[in-house]
Amino acid sequence: MSDRIEIKPVTIAEVLPLRDRLLRASLPAGGSELRSDRNADTLHLGAIFGDELVGISTIAREAPPNDQSKDVWRLCGMAVSANWRSHGVGSALAAACIDYAKLAAGRMVWCSARESAFGFYRSIGFDLIGELYNRADITGERYARMARYLSNDSES
Numbered sequence: 001m002s003d004r005i006e007i008k009p010v011t012i013a014e015v016l017p018l019r020d021r022l023l024r025a026s027l028p029a030g031g032s033e034l035r036s037d038r039n040a041d042t043l044h045l046g047a048i049f050g051d052e053l054v055g056i057s058t059i060a061r062e063a064p065p066n067d068q069s070k071d072v073w074r075l076c077g078m079a080v081s082a083n084w085r086s087h088g089v090g091s092a093l094a095a096a097c098i099d100y101a102k103l104a105a106g107r108m109v110w111c112s113a114r115e116s117a118f119g120f121y122r123s124i125g126f127d128l129i130g131e132l133y134n135r136a137d138i139t140g141e142r143y144a145r146m147a148r149y150l151s152n153d154s155e156s
Contacts, residue, residue, distance in 0.1 A: 005054070005089060007096050010046035012037050015056045015077065022079035034076055036060035043100050047080070047089045055080035055089040059097035064110050064129075064145055073101035075111040094124050102150050110147040121146045 015037075016030055024032040036042050039060055047055030055078075062074040075097050080089045101109050113121050115132065130145035 004049060005092070006048045007045055007092050008048060010044050010053070010056070012044055014046060014053060015044045015058065018053055018056050019077050019079055022081070023077065032077065034058070036062045036074065041104070043097065045093055045096050047084070047093055054084045055093055057093035057097050059100050059109070061104070071105060071107045073104070073106045073109045075109050090120060091124055098148065098150070106150055108147050108149050110145055112143050113146045115142045115144070118146070
């Protein structure tokens, strides 16, 4: 990754325009907001190059459907501008989110991943935990849940 990229906390107001554009372009402005985006322990991260926000990710304490666990975190809203993909930006954002969950004694991080992103998530230690499914709000791509189990030692 370019050493000129800085990964740092950002606000939901900073996240939404890029998330809307890259992940939910068919929805109205703000349509990509998630129910956990404004929780007190949710962390929004941005990858900043100069003055430009080129990538975003969010980590929120949220269990998958039909699970009531309190020590489970959801990685969501991951998006990197097209010209910054394959430069380590997504991996750096995900690693920072995973570290945050570890510091909070999280035992698992999960996500809903687009089929086209399975390779990326596998490369950072996630495995499939569910079957492929379609989303009513997004056409043309299938999803599956993926998870990474954490240990709170020095592993990455």
